[in-house]
Amino acid sequence: VQLQASGGGLVQAGGSLRLSCAASERTFSNYHMAWFRQAPGKEREFVAAISWSAGRTYYADSAKGRFTISRDNAKNTVYLQMNSLKPEDTAVYYCAVMLPTRAWGSTNSADFGSWGQETQVTVSS
Numbered sequence: 001v002q003l004q005a006s007g008g009g010l011v012q013a014g015g016s017l018r019l020s021c022a023a024s025e026r027t028f029s030n031y032h033m034a035w036f037r038q039a040p041g042k043e044r045e046f047v048a049a050i051s052w053s054a055g056r057t058y059y060a061d062s063a064k065g066r067f068t069i070s071r072d073n074a075k076n077t078v079y080l081q082m083n084s085l086k087p088e089d090t091a092v093y094y095c096a097v098m099l100p101t102r103a104w105g106s107t108n109s110a111d112f113g114s115w116g117q118e119t120q121v122t123v124s125s
Helices: 026-030
Strands: 003-006 009-012 017-023 033-038 045-050 057-059 067-072 077-082 091-098 119-124
Touching: 003 091, 017 033, 017 091, 017 119, 033 067, 033 077, 045 067, 045 077, 057 067, 077 091
Parallel strands: 009 119
Antiparallel strands: 003 017, 017 077, 033 045, 033 091, 045 057, 067 077, 091 119
């Protein structure tokens, strides 16, 4: 599955952005999906994940209450609605598929693959 993230940009602290990740294949609907991010000089970190049916989600503590992950399998797209953005949310954001047989609830980037092209999010103070 090839993934393409979009929707990033420059926003003031307290603002909102909605990221999208479009998949190239209809088999997208078979996969659990996730968003990760990587700030300059830091390791890639988990943000949020959603099950293939959109019935289950889990979030990093930093994202809880501010970010919402969703998906539209008819459009082969997963979204990340980000509200109340903070300067520390500044990073490049990636979407990825959870690899087969990996445990639901994993936040380890090694359990994810098909990393899509990133989108930059910059939050100014």
